[in-house]
Amino acid sequence: MTITISVDVMGGDYGPPKIIPGVKLALDFYLSENHHHNIHFLLFGDENKIRSYLKFETLLYKHCTIVHKDLSVSNNEKPAQIVRLGVKTSLGSAVKAVATGDAHAVVSCANTGAFMALSKIYIKTFKGVLRPAIPAFIPTTKGLSLMLDLGANIKCSPQMLLQFALMGAIYINAYLGIKKPTIGILNIGIEEMKGTEAVQEAAQLFKAHKSINYKGFIEGNKIATGEMDVIVTDGFTGNIALKTLQGTATLITHLLKDAFSNTFLSKLGYLLCKKSLSKAYKIVDKRYYNGAPFLGLRGIAIKSHGDSDAVGVANAIKVAIEMAKNKLPERIEKQLMMDT
Amino acid sequence: MTITISVDVMGGDYGPPKIIPGVKLALDFYLSENHHHNIHFLLFGDENKIRSYLKFETLLYKHCTIVHKDLSVSNNEKPAQIVRLGVKTSLGSAVKAVATGDAHAVVSCANTGAFMALSKIYIKTFKGVLRPAIPAFIPTTKGLSLMLDLGANIKCSPQMLLQFALMGAIYINAYLGIKKPTIGILNIGIEEMKGTEAVQEAAQLFKAHKSINYKGFIEGNKIATGEMDVIVTDGFTGNIALKTLQGTATLITHLLKDAFSNTFLSKLGYLLCKKSLSKAYKIVDKRYYNGAPFLGLRGIAIKSHGDSDAVGVANAIKVAIEMAKNKLPERIEKQLMMDT
Known part of the structure; x- marks a missing residue:
C-alpha cells in the first residue's frame, strides 16, 4: 500500500523554502525507519518554484507529484474569500485531494480559519459532530x-x-x-x-x-x-x-x-x-509537537504552524502519516457512534 | 508620617509560619533602604500563634500591633459566607482597617473572591468603576x-x-x-x-x-x-x-x-x-512579582498568592508600601474623572 500525503506548499509564513525541505526531511525519516508502506507526496503550488527547490533532490522527486496552482492563501485573507476561490488555490486543491480519495491526508501551514473552512466543505465532518x-x-x-x-x-x-x-x-x-x-x-x-x-x-x-x-x-x-x-x-x-x-x-x-x-x-x-x-x-x-489534526472530520487534515521551519513541517507530515496508518477518522466515527 | 499596613496573618495555604517571616523580611528591607517614613504593621489573627512567631523578633515586635481574631478564611469557603462573618474574621477586620483609616493598605493571601468581596463592601470602589x-x-x-x-x-x-x-x-x-x-x-x-x-x-x-x-x-x-x-x-x-x-x-x-x-x-x-x-x-x-492591588478601590488592598512563602509575602508588602506612598487610589480617581 502507498500512503499519499497532499501538501499545500504555498501556505504559511515561508512557503516552498521551508516546506519542501520539510517534505524531504519527513521522507528521509520515513525511509530510514524501514516502513512497510510506500510513501508519496502531492505537492500543490507554483510549479516553477517547486521545481527549483527539487532540482537536486532526486530521491524526493521520485516520491512526488507536482500539481500546479496559481493562487495561494495569505495569512490575512478571510476564510469566506478563500472558500470562494476553492480549488483554484493550492490549499483548496490540497484539501480536495483528501475528499476525492487521491490522498490519505493533507498538510498545510496556511491560516487556520481558511484551512478549517475548506476542510469542512470538502472533507466534511461526521454526522453528529x-x-x-x-x-x-x-x-x-x-x-x-x-x-x-x-x-x-x-x-x-x-x-x-x-x-x-x-x-x-x-x-x-x-x-x-x-x-x-x-x-x-x-x-x-x-x-x-x-x-x-x-x-x-x-x-x-x-x-x-x-x-x-x-x-x-x-x-x-x-x-x-x-x-x-x-x-x-x-x-x-x-x-x-x-x-x-x-x-x-x-x-x-x-x-x-x-x-x-x-x-x-x-x-x-x-x-x-x-x-x-x-x-x-x-x-x-x-517544532517537535507541530502538526495537529482537525478532529471530527471524515478525513485527515493536519494543521502545521504558520511559522514552521523544515523540522516543524516534517513533524506535521509525520503526524499525517501516523494518523493515516492508525485510521484516526474511522476510530473517531466508531467511538462517537457508540457514545451517542 | 507612619505608613501602616494591615496584614491578614491567617490567610493562604500556610498562615503565620510563612506570613510572619514575610512581614519581618519586608521590615528589614524597608529599614535597610533608609526610608523617610516610619512603618507599622497591624497583624490580624490568632494572638497566641502570632506571639509564638514573634517571640525572638524584638525589632519586628516594636513595629507591630496584634489584633486577635478567632476566625480565619479557608480557601474553599464561598465569598458570601465570608461576607456574612465580616469583621469576625482576620481577613474582614484587616480589610476594615483600611476603610476606617487605621491602615494605609491591607495585604492578604486569602482566597481572591472573599478578599475582593470584603474590599468592595468595606473599602468600596470609586464612582463609575x-x-x-x-x-x-x-x-x-x-x-x-x-x-x-x-x-x-x-x-x-x-x-x-x-x-x-x-x-x-x-x-x-x-x-x-x-x-x-x-x-x-x-x-x-x-x-x-x-x-x-x-x-x-x-x-x-x-x-x-x-x-x-x-x-x-x-x-x-x-x-x-x-x-x-x-x-x-x-x-x-x-x-x-x-x-x-x-x-x-x-x-x-x-x-x-x-x-x-x-x-x-x-x-x-x-x-x-x-x-x-x-x-x-x-x-x-x-515570588518576586507577588502582590497585586485591586484596582478601582478607594483604598489599597494587595492580594498575595495563596501559596506565598516569606519572600512572596515580603514582596506583596513592598507593593502595599509603594502604592501607599504613591497614593495610587487618588491617582486612579483623578484619571478616571478626567476620562469620563
Missing part, C-alpha cells in the same frame, strides 16, 4: 499531555466540550497508546463553583459520561505537570494558553542564553552542560 | 509588562476592559514610571477580525480613546516579549495565561535541574554557571 477541534501536544514533567481546542472554536457549548473530550481521548490513544486517559477541564480554580457557566455545565456532563475518565478542573499552572492526559478548553482560552506556554519557553531560552554568555566561567560551564541541555531544550521546542 | 481588576507584572525580555484582569472578573464587557486599560496604565506609571505605556488586548490573532465580540468591540473603544496608547491585539506567545507595557484581558483568560506562564517556568526549571544533574560534566558545568543562572531564575520566579 458539532464542530471539529484542534488539539496540541504539550510537554510535561511526565511526558506529553493533549490540550484541545486550540483555536478552531472561540465559543464552546458544554456539549461541544464533551465531544472534544471524546475525540481527544481517541487521538491520544491512537498517538501514545494511552488506554483510559485522564481528562480535565481548564479552569481558573479547581473548586466546583469556579469558572464560567460553560465549564461548570461541562463538568456535570463529563462526570455523567461513562466513557470519560473525568478528574476535575485543572489550572493553568498544572498544564505542564502531566496530571491530566487530556485538557479540554474552548478555542480562545486554549489558543492563549498554548501560545503563552510557547512564549514563556522562548523567554527562558533567551534568559539562559544571556546567562551562559555572561562570564568566562559561565561560557565554559555551558560547554560542559551543552549535550545534557540540548535534550531539555528539545522537550520544550514547539 | 464598573468592577475592580487585578493586575500582575510579567517578566519579559525587555523588563516587565503588566497584565490585567487576572481573575477578579470572569466575564468582561468592552467598557470594563477599557477601564482596566486606564487603571493599568496608571498603575504601571506609579510602579515603573512609564509615562505613556503601550497597551494591547490579548487575543488569538493580531488581525482585526480575530477573537470574540468583546475584544473586537473593546479594540474600537481603545482606538477612540485619547488617553490610551493602543497598539492592537497581542497573542499569547508575545506576552513575554515586552512589546506591550499593558496587556488587557478578561479575568478568565488572564488567570489562565498567568498561571500557564508560571507552570511553564516550573516545567523548564525542572528540566534544567535534570539536565544539570545528568552527567559528571554537566554537574561541573552547572557549578561554573550557577551564579549567572541564579539571576535568570530570579527573573521568572513568581
